[in-house]
Amino acid sequence: MTDQTQPDIIYTKVDEAPELASASLLPIIRTFAAAAGVTVGTRDISLAGRILAAFPDFLSDEQKQEDDLAWLGKLVKEPHANVIKLPNISASVPQLVAAIEELQGQGYAIPDYPYSPESDAEKEARARYDAIKGSAVNPVLREGNSDRRAATAVKKFAQANPHRMGDWSSDSKTRVASMSGGDFFSNEKSTTLDKAATAKIVLETADGETVLKEGVSFPEGTVVDATFMSAKALDAFLAEEIEKTKEEGTLFSLHMKATMMKVSDPIIFGHAVKEFLKPVFDKYGDELKAAGVDPSSGLGDLLKRVQDKPEIKAAIDECMKDRPAMYMVDSGKGITNLHVPSDVIIDASMPALIKNGGKGWGPDDATHDTNCVIPDNSYAPVYDETIKYFKETGKLDPATAGTVQNIGLMAQKAEEYGSHPTTFEIPQDGTVKMVLDDGTVLHEHKVEKGDIWRSASAKKAPIEDWVMLAIERQKEENCEAIFWLDENRAHDAELIKFVKPILEREGVSDKFLIMAPREATRQSLETIREGKTSIAITGNVLRDYLTDLFPILELATSAKMLSIVKLMNGGGLFETGAGGSAPKHVQQLVEENHLRWDSLGEFCALGESLKFLASARDNSKARVLGKAVEQATQGVLDNDRSPSRKAGEPDNRDSHYWFARYWAEALATQTEDTEISAHFAPISKALIEGEEAIVSELIGAQGKPVDLGGYYHADEKKTSSVMRPSKTLNDIIG
Numbered sequence: 001m002t003d004q005t006q007p008d009i010i011y012t013k014v015d016e017a018p019e020l021a022s023a024s025l026l027p028i029i030r031t032f033a034a035a036a037g038v039t040v041g042t043r044d045i046s047l048a049g050r051i052l053a054a055f056p057d058f059l060s061d062e063q064k065q066e067d068d069l070a071w072l073g074k075l076v077k078e079p080h081a082n083v084i085k086l087p088n089i090s091a092s093v094p095q096l097v098a099a100i101e102e103l104q105g106q107g108y109a110i111p112d113y114p115y116s117p118e119s120d121a122e123k124e125a126r127a128r129y130d131a132i133k134g135s136a137v138n139p140v141l142r143e144g145n146s147d148r149r150a151a152t153a154v155k156k157f158a159q160a161n162p163h164r165m166g167d168w169s170s171d172s173k174t175r176v177a178s179m180s181g182g183d184f185f186s187n188e189k190s191t192t193l194d195k196a197a198t199a200k201i202v203l204e205t206a207d208g209e210t211v212l213k214e215g216v217s218f219p220e221g222t223v224v225d226a227t228f229m230s231a232k233a234l235d236a237f238l239a240e241e242i243e244k245t246k247e248e249g250t251l252f253s254l255h256m257k258a259t260m261m262k263v264s265d266p267i268i269f270g271h272a273v274k275e276f277l278k279p280v281f282d283k284y285g286d287e288l289k290a291a292g293v294d295p296s297s298g299l300g301d302l303l304k305r306v307q308d309k310p311e312i313k314a315a316i317d318e319c320m321k322d323r324p325a326m327y328m329v330d331s332g333k334g335i336t337n338l339h340v341p342s343d344v345i346i347d348a349s350m351p352a353l354i355k356n357g358g359k360g361w362g363p364d365d366a367t368h369d370t371n372c373v374i375p376d377n378s379y380a381p382v383y384d385e386t387i388k389y390f391k392e393t394g395k396l397d398p399a400t401a402g403t404v405q406n407i408g409l410m411a412q413k414a415e416e417y418g419s420h421p422t423t424f425e426i427p428q429d430g431t432v433k434m435v436l437d438d439g440t441v442l443h444e445h446k447v448e449k450g451d452i453w454r455s456a457s458a459k460k461a462p463i464e465d466w467v468m469l470a471i472e473r474q475k476e477e478n479c480e481a482i483f484w485l486d487e488n489r490a491h492d493a494e495l496i497k498f499v500k501p502i503l504e505r506e507g508v509s510d511k512f513l514i515m516a517p518r519e520a521t522r523q524s525l526e527t528i529r530e531g532k533t534s535i536a537i538t539g540n541v542l543r544d545y546l547t548d549l550f551p552i553l554e555l556a557t558s559a560k561m562l563s564i565v566k567l568m569n570g571g572g573l574f575e576t577g578a579g580g581s582a583p584k585h586v587q588q589l590v591e592e593n594h595l596r597w598d599s600l601g602e603f604c605a606l607g608e609s610l611k612f613l614a615s616a617r618d619n620s621k622a623r624v625l626g627k628a629v630e631q632a633t634q635g636v637l638d639n640d641r642s643p644s645r646k647a648g649e650p651d652n653r654d655s656h657y658w659f660a661r662y663w664a665e666a667l668a669t670q671t672e673d674t675e676i677s678a679h680f681a682p683i684s685k686a687l688i689e690g691e692e693a694i695v696s697e698l699i700g701a702q703g704k705p706v707d708l709g710g711y712y713h714a715d716e717k718k719t720s721s722v723m724r725p726s727k728t729l730n731d732i733i734g
């Protein structure tokens with residue numbers, strides 16, 4: 001990889017709503033950048049693209065696709081990397097299967113997803129699909145720690161235009177339920193290695209020793225954790241909460257991260273499906289198994305598989321009558337919380353419920369108080385405390401609230417999000433041991449069949465980089481800064497041993513607090529209620545949770561966040577917002593040709609990427625472009641040009657027109673680079689003069705269903721024609 005062969009900026013091709021938005025925005029970015037000699041390339045990290053790249057041996061030469069994720073994985077370790085990363089699908093099994101079927105229907109002869117692989121070929125296909133499953137992109141690209149916050153302009157806009165917040169009442173029955181023991185939190189052990197080591201993980205049983213994993217290598221200074229969740233304790237807890245929910249008259253809801261915790265959380269989700277339908281599984285367990293039912297694929301998949309089994313269907317209906325009402329994903333279509341493991345994702349689902357005053361949607365298409373089941377106690381206290389705080393003090397006022405920024409430990413697959421290769425569903429009662437090459441038993445746990453055992457780790461260099469990033473950010477903001485670490489949790493206690501000496505060495509110990517997540521939650525909420533800023537310095541999971549929770553409370557969405565990954569080898573990865581790919585937005589576009597996706601995250605990331613290019617390569621034209629992007633973003637906010645939610649009103653495409661117009665205007669009127677101003681003067685003029693035609697062409701396109709030629713692998717030409725319906729605008733952009 002050399003600078004000469006590579007575009008200055010790589011913009012990622014993704015899925016769903018952000019990819020639709022790119023069809024309209026990327027041509028604008030490319031045209032504008034080209035005028036300043038900046039090149040923008042694309043690399044495909046979409047689910048369909050990653051599937052095709054994994055099966056070259058099943059495809060014709062024209063169908064073959066390069067493995068762009070592997071290419072990007074190398075790029076992010078190079079000092080000149082400059083990547084704009086949009087959110088992509090982290091696929092659950094049902095999503096993966098749907099994408100495979102769509103591709104097969106388009107003539108790509110890839111293998112079916114083998115649910116229970118038997119032959120070597122099936123095992124091989126399954127291994128390739130498993131590598132694509134879940135959050136398979138972010139951990140590869142995130143070779144640095146995370147800095148997420150609302151840009152000042154975005155925060156000011158939210159304060160001036162506060163969104164609606166649901167009221168909280170002190171007698172709300174909404175609550176968080178977590179296990180009272182036997183969970184990952186209570187079983188955790190953690191040690192920091194004083195020298196480099198290689199470990200194996202074994203299960204000792206009455207029948208002998210099974211090697212679960214070998215050759216797990218750790219550099220010196222790695223914090224290595226091991227823990228497990230007891231299957232029995234989990235089932236007892238779920239059974240009790242189902243009963244309690246019914247007594248309390250609330251909605252039953254389960255909040256997991258089956259995408260990012262792609263091994264452990266689908267298993268926990270499966271336990272909930274099984275427990276909810278316990279009488280059915282007790283009576284028809286064998287038949288369900290024979291029909292290929294895997295509870296971790298959800299109720300939706302189960303119902304499909306028993307379509308022609310009236311007796312089981314009747315038993316399910318009977319059981320459901322006796323169960324509490326469920327929190328719904330789509331009450332109109334009967335899609336429940338337990339239908340698909342990737343539908344309810346905790347980072348987005350809990351904040352949305354909290355923003356709505358603790359109410360979830362029920363099967364009656366009305367909102368109700370909800371029991372939020374989050375089995376493990378490691379991070380559930382954050383939501384529990386938030387809910388308690390709002391019950392006590394009432395809702396937050398976005399017009400006056402301050403902001404919580406985040407510095408997250410993320411690099412090199414830090415903590416739980418890197419634990420997939422070392423997570424196991426225990427096949428037999430016994431003892432799991434993690435043994436180092438010198439024979440030391442690092443960790444051991446007595447386990448039972450079905451328990452979920454896992455080891456997670458965090459490396460020294462990323463930890464140190466994270467603490468230094470926090471120090472830098474605190475200096476910049478000069479505000480409250482809290483390490484969300486619990487001295488009574490094994491892993492956190494190890495991290496504190498890194499944090500304290502660095503703070504002392506840098507002479508800044510007095511600028512930082514160290515608080516357990518529950519206490520830090522309350523403290524931060526009190527701080528922002530006073531209109532002030534707090535920096536949350538957290539591990540990887542809380543990075544994920546908090547950068548949806550606080551933005552959703554403060555700005556209504558995490559899509560508007562600035563999300564910077566300062567790559568450890570010097571490059572920059574600029575993520576667009578902190579949220580996902582908004583499948584509901586695609587549904588609306590397909591039905592009524594209105595895309596409510598807000599590209600503010602893309603605008604912010606583009607500005608940062610150009611500024612980074614300017615300083616990393618001393619490129620003054622990129623600096624001019626970047627500054628103008630900031631002005632254009634400000635223009636979109638000041639003039640309220642963000643997309644509306646309703647068809648017939650300005651949408652994502654309109655916001656891109658205004659972004660282009662303000663960008664061109666800023667470039668035409670700046671005086672730093674006369675070549676650029678001369679180039680953009682006529683473009684700016686054309687965009688201003690074309691307003692009436694462009695706006696009416698864009699609005700005129702809305703209101704009718706559209707065909708994109710696919711969902712996971714849409715037709716590029718069709719998508720482009722849907723997303724670029726204004727001839728006047730297209731003629732100007734070229």
Ligand SMILES: NC(=O)C1=CN([C@@H]2O[C@H](COP(=O)(O)OP(=O)(O)OC[C@H]3O[C@@H](n4cnc5c(N)ncnc54)[C@H](OP(=O)(O)O)[C@@H]3O)[C@@H](O)[C@H]2O)C=CC1
Nearest residue numbers: 087088089090259345348557559579580581582584597598
């Ligand atoms: N970085 C990444 O790559 C990430 C990927 N994901 C993936 O995204 C998919 C969907 O995840 P989900 O949990 O539903 O979360 P999403 O963030 O995609 O959606 C939740 C809701 O947030 C709102 N929203 C999100 N982005 C925008 C935006 N740009 N403009 C306006 N509103 C927005 C929408 O609300 P409304 O419907 O009310 O308009 C949306 O329905 C999954 O496949 C998941 O794995 C999730 C998080 C991060």
Ligand SMILES: O=C(O)CCC(=O)C(=O)O
Nearest residue numbers: 090135138259260544578
């Ligand atoms: O990688 C994913 O699946 C989700 C990422 C995410 O939610 C985040 O980084 O905030």
Ligand SMILES: [Mg+2]
Nearest residue numbers: 347544548578
């Ligand atoms: Mg997230």
